[in-house]
Amino acid sequence: MERYGIVQLSTGEMLRAAVAAGTPVGLKAKEIMASGGLVPDDVVVGIISDRIDQPDAKNGFILDGFPRTVPQAEALDELLRQKHLKLDAVIELRVNESALLSRVETRVAQMRERGEEVRLDDTPEVLTKRLASYRSQTEPLIHYYSERRKLSTIDGMMAIDEVTRAVHRQLLALGAVEPKTHGKGTAKGTSKSAAKAAPAKKGAAKAKTAKKSAKTAKKPAKSAKKAAKKAAKKTVKKVAKKTAGKAVKKGAKKAAKKVTKKRAKR
Secondary structure (H helix, E strand, O other): OOOOOOEEEEHHHHHHHHHHHOOHHHHHHHHHHHOOOOOOHHHHHHHHHHHHOOHHHOOOEEEEOOOOOHHHHHHHHHHHHHOOOOOOOEEEEEOOHHHHHHHHHHHHHHHHHOOOOOOOOOOHHHHHHHHHHHHHHHOHHHHHHHHOOOEEEEEOOOOHHHHHHHHHHHHHHHOOEOOOOOOEHHHHHHHHHHHHHHHHHHHHHHHHHHHHHHHHHHHHHHHHHHHHHHHHHHHHHHHHHHHHHHHHHHHHHHHHHHHHHHHHHO
């Protein structure tokens, strides 16, 4: 989790902390958890709502073990909407049920050998009940999140390192994390929007510069037009003068010719 600068929020751990603290929520959840049942949605959603408001969750968070039902997913959607947050991705770790039972049996046996206390909700009997609950209540979430294009499925039977790499690749592909950043979720989305806004601003500046250049270009064009007009005027004046000069000369020549002819007649 340090890699992304986000926190992992396990509903199980949050509830167990409440049980250990003997809070009203904890006492309410204790009996249900011991029997492998599901804690009421309003209790879980309330705990999550308080937890994601804490400072360490401001860059994003991973909900581990929640939601477990479609109504919980809908409640989560509503909670995130109210907090102006968005869900980036849902990862399904697909595993073999008999392998799961075998792992729990091994873990329980090892804990007893070491003289450690076995958790009430971590036994093969409780897991069998949970798997039945999963099939009837949690499995429909696969369709729920697939429809919303949020679901990615990963083979949970691979080695831990391989599963970690596969999860990272999926998050990168979904755009939920940046290749060289620690931010996630909403904070990342905001910075991405800001990055998108920056080129747009640059474009506006370019457009402004282009406008200015066009204005500057317009000026020489105006000057050239004025100069051409002036030159044309001068030329016309010159031509007119020349023509007038020619006409006067011609007229004078003609008049002189007439006078000479008249004198010769005399």
